[in-house]
Amino acid sequence: MANGEGSSGEESQVTYYTLEDVRKRNSQKELWLVIHGRVYDITRFVEEHPGGEEVLFEQAGADATESFEDVGHSVDAREMLKQYYVGDLHPDDCKQGSKKDVLITTSSNSTRYWPLLPINLEVFLKENLSEEIDL
Numbered sequence: 377m378a379n380g381e382g383s384s385g386e387e388s389q390v391t392y393y394t395l396e397d398v399r400k401r402n403s404q405k406e407l408w409l410v411i412h413g414r415v416y417d418i419t420r421f422v423e424e425h426p427g428g429e430e431v432l433f434e435q436a437g438a439d440a441t442e443s444f445e446d447v448g449h450s451v452d453a454r455e456m457l458k459q460y461y462v463g464d465l466h467p468d469d470c471k472q473g474s475k476k477d478v479l480i481t482t483s484s485n486s487t488r489y490w491p492l493l494p495i496n497l498e499v500f501l502k503e504n505l506s507e508e509i510d511l
């Protein structure tokens with residue numbers, strides 16, 4: 377009776393699933409996948425997919441964002457996604473992917489090499505600059 381009383385926030389509650397949760401749903405009985413950080417249970421959709429079942433089984437239990445986008449799905453296809461939405465990918469799992477990217481870009485910039493410079497700079501300059509000056 378008190379269910380939902382005085383609160384309209386119920387709909388905004390998000391269920392989070394980890395990649396591990398999604399990974400388990402990769403059979404013909406149950407097929408989940410992740411697209412743009414959202415988790416979809418497309419078990420009922422597999423047979424209807426205009427692109428065939430096979431491609432979906434290949435992506436089952438995994439992040440299918442790239443392949444979904446590679447195909448260039450229509451707005452209609454994107455609209456269809458909504459009805460299969462079951463929750464969001466857990467933030468920890470979302471971060472893992474982007475963390476890697478950030479590390480790659482920042483490590484080559486400065487932090488990794490600066491600490492070495494004060495020790496090696498003098499030697500490096502002497503050895504290399506004198507040769508270059510000769511030229």
Ligand code: HEM
Pocket residue numbers: 416418421425426427428431432435440443444447448449450451452453454456457
């Ligand atoms: C659950 C998510 C998906 C939905 C709702 C969906 C829906 C659709 C729809 C409606 C079409 C018809 C063309 C269009 O309207 O764009 C289509 C085509 C297609 N889909 Fe998906 N799709 C999904 C996931 C995927 C994934 C993960 C792949 C992986 C490769 C894929 C591969 C294809 C291919 C290759 C076609 C082209 C068929 C053709 O042009 O002959 N789809 N999809």
